[in-house]
Amino acid sequence: MDPALDIRAYDGPGQLHSHEIVQLVLPMEGALELEIAGHGARLSPALSAFIAPGERHTQAGHGPNRSLVLEAPAAAFPPAVLERLGRQRFFAPAPALRSLVEFADLRSRAAGLGTGDLAALARLLTGTLGAEPERPAPRDRLAAAIRRDPAADWPVARLAREAGMSRSALYRALAAGGESPGRFVTRIRLEAALADLADPRLPLAGIALRCGFSDQAALTRAMRRETGRTPGAWRRQIGTPGQARGT
Structure with missing residues (x-):
């Protein structure tokens, strides 16, 4: 099974159930009560949840709410990540993960997310989740330095x-x-480029140079490899005009 992504809204109390896969709930707006194996928390864009395979859980929505729900086999994550997130259950998403969730929220509001878009975002979210939380402080400092320049x-x-x-x-x-x-x-450069693509005023060639790619073709190759889409195709899907020629 490949990682799969869906956008869900929850209304009222749900039933206690479990899955044989990893499930992550990444709220985009509103509030959601979630109970996992007897441990409860109120989720929001500042607090996400990790549900390990076989853990019984239930949820209850409070007013308008929307969440990204990522489902993937346990093998999609490093064992250390599974162990740590399974122990925490509830966690504050790292900056890179928050950026992808915010981008998904913007894109879904602007033009919706098709099957291909959801698959590409699922791969990015899975990779980011598998790497970001395990960074020790030196890696955080390094990522921050790259993002600055x-x-x-x-x-x-x-x-x-x-x-x-x-x-x-x-x-x-x-x-x-x-x-x-x-x-x-x-990866850090690509995260910056994905955020810039949401601004229709920025030309694709300029985004490529600003984010550290040698030219637009280099950005296109990186995006196609990681998301399956070109910058122009990604931008068109959120309803903003692409400035590139030949994407």
Whole structure:
């Protein structure tokens, strides 16, 4: 089973049930009461929930609410992530995860989300969730530094310096999240580009350069690899005009 994404609204109390897959509830608006294995919390855009396979849970909506619900097999996540989130159950989404949820909210309001769009976002959310929560403080500092200046050169020596660790320690830290230094930099740059694509005033070529890609073609290749869509196609799906030629 590939990761799957859906937008759901909950009205009133639900029934106690369980799934044989991982389920994540990522609220976009409103409030939602969720009980997981006897532990309850009031979800909001600032608080998400992780439901491990087999855990009995139920929910109750309070007024208008909308949530992204991500469903995936346990194998889609590193074991350490499953263990930690399963222990927490409720967690504050990291900045990268919040950005993707906010983007999904904007896009769904503007033009809706088709099957292909939901599949692409499911892959991005799964990858981001699997990497972001496991970052130790040095990786957080490194990601923040790249976000401040994504267009800068980010050789390994500079990455190690920003993270406050040796080159070998940097490689080990990133490898623990399934990434190389180059992949890490590209992912942070791509997150910045996805946020910029929501602004119709920004030309695609300008977004590419601003976010650290050598040209629009490089951004297109990265987006196609990670989301299955080009920047122009992504932008058109949220109802904003693409400025690129030949997407």
